[in-house]
Amino acid sequence: DTEVTQTPKHLVMGMTNKKSLKCEQHMGHRAMYWYKQKAKKPPELMFVYSYEKLSINESVPSRFSPECPNSSLLNLHLHALQPEDSALYLCASSQDSGSSYNSPLHFGNGTRLTVT
């Protein structure tokens, strides 16, 4: 069982839809991450929240909008996506936001997103 919970597991949406991906952890971690993973590719970093503030945004298109309501929750709001945005979206958390030292990432099982 993973300690990072992502919902939904699967999502199919049209290009005009608005949907949200949710992520929750109760390990007391203060950094949370969104990664995008295409088939047979490594995870690509999208966003990092450190102490509930956005600290890294890897030039992600504005149709992806992250939100961190509190230290345990992370959302990714989706609007007007394109078919090429179809991928596995992984949430992760780590203990120490200031450094990856001593702070490996703990991943959820992801949300498989299909944009039609």
Added chain:
Amino acid sequence: AQSVTQPDIHITVSEGASLELRCNYSYGATPYLFWYVQSPGQGLQLLLKYFSGDTLVQGIKGFEAEFKRSQSSFNLRKPSVHWSDAAEYFCAVGAYNNNDMRFGAGTRLTVKP
């Protein structure tokens, strides 16, 4: 910025045989190195990590990895592979004082009966 290279896209080994997966990193200072495993449709699970100290680190599921600074490598090994080890393996490198962890392209492991 740090980066990592996994030279082998796909490796096939027989069950019971030994395994070595290669990883080379690029970073100007002391790297923080990780190996993760991903089964189909799942998230990534941490196998082991290296920060400092003993260059041979032990992980879960019988895996170990050796940090060699002179070769900028952090290869993953297992003495005897089990069929359940078939998965995608990612090497990752982090840097001190940032949250930017970079992953290699991954190595897909197939285990023959």
